[in-house]
Amino acid sequence: MARLARIAVVLAALVWSAGPIAFVVLSSFKDNRAIFDFPPALLFMPTVEHYVALFQQWPDFAGTLLNSLIVTLGATALATGASLTAGYVYARHRGRTLAASAQFMIAIRLLPPIVVTLPLFPLADWLGLNDTYAILILLYAAFFVSLGTMILKATIDGIPEELDEAALIDGATPWQVLVRVIMPLAASGMIAASAFVLIYAWNDYLFAFVFTTSRAKTAPLILSEMMSSLTGVDWGVLFAAVTIQLLPVLAFVWIVQRWLVAGLTSGAVKG
């Protein structure tokens, strides 16, 4: 009895988590009639007609994917680099001012993203930053630099300081120590720190919605346009677009799962 209940919970959890995603991915390969079949068929003749139609009807889609990729890589590099240097300082130095600045990092992160759009929108407009990659990269990196710093501080705490000292005695500069000694040993922390910002930047809707209109428009934004299309939603095309947007990040999460879990349970909680 208890065993049956356990199996039921596991099955329900799996269907709840994977079912909707499997549904949309499978549906993107069904023809227009089969998409609406009830109950949904598991076996069907796959077709790529929606994928062909997608790139014909939405020629901008490929461009928005590229924009998403550029913004995501930029934000990930910026956040991870800034987190690594800051994490290194917090791991190797102590002091009241430093402790206060670390607390500031965590506290300021409590601010809701939508609140900062109010002052930043007119400012970005004035600086000519609206609808550019730069504003999105800056915002995504800023919102994840606190978590990244805490994860990397925890990682670097575990690297013996004697290694730094030996390198310094050999005449290395602090930057060389960071790049040649710390970085290779902190790889797992860097993967965890970069994974969070990467997922967020690839998927974000709010900042892209407020700050971009055409040139820097990202994939989630064009998906929302397809969904609210005035001529009615073409579900097949929308499912194809959704599948293309979600498969890379889904694969990424599978690959980095181990570091993601470690990062969540160390950096997020103890930090």
Next chain:
Amino acid sequence: MLAPAHALLLAALALPALYVLWLSVTDSSYGSGGGFVGWANYAAIWDDRYFWRALRNTLIVIHIVIYAELVLATVMAVVFAGVRRRRLLISVILMPYAISEVVAVVIWKFLMDPDIGAVARPLALLGLPELHWASDPAAGLALVSVVSIWLHLPFSFLLIFAAVLGVPKELHEAASVDGAGAGARFRHVVLPAILPTVLVALVFRYIVAFRLFSEVWLLTGGGPARTTEVLAIYLYKQAFSYANFGQGAAAGWAMVVASLLFAAGYLKLLHRRSFARG
């Protein structure tokens, strides 16, 4: 070496936050100019029934979402802790964490469509009332809650799962030897051990849940007739649709304070517990 991280935070968060404070006491219409008006914006949102409706909607949705998540996450964590070779299962549970809010809305909008939805139709066959979430505010907010739970459950699950795995095996065994059943073991062994983590998860989720925007914006747009607005939507509309940055900024601060008040209650509880445990 601290400079890049702190420069990012100052430019994108700290200075804008101070500027929002200033905006909230001006009659600025577009983020610049505007004269000092004192508390007028706060008084205006205090008298605005749409603000109170947005606050009420926010509180209802986030409480449904957070508590449903915690209960589901705890049940799943306890069950999964007893499953062997679970690595693949955990990866499947994590999947929604990879999904964009926009994509989640696309999927659930289709699945829950009263006429064509593959989830809505079986529910209707079971005799449940149809969810006309596009026209019925309560149904709209219910669907928002479902999407929100779906997106955030992996996070709550991971936190609580790690805590359940951390409960010492000896405690389980000792309780079993003393004749405690599964229910009693959960209540007296597992629950007390994971409670601090549950409280941490609560604090995290309160702070993040108050930001709720995309799910509502993409599903109902706050409509019909502003009945499903939440705080973030109210703020966005005040500022960007009605060009009233002053009131938007005041609503922003109201949002920050409300989320901190709720989180603080649980933080205090957490604090007291950790002292009680010595």
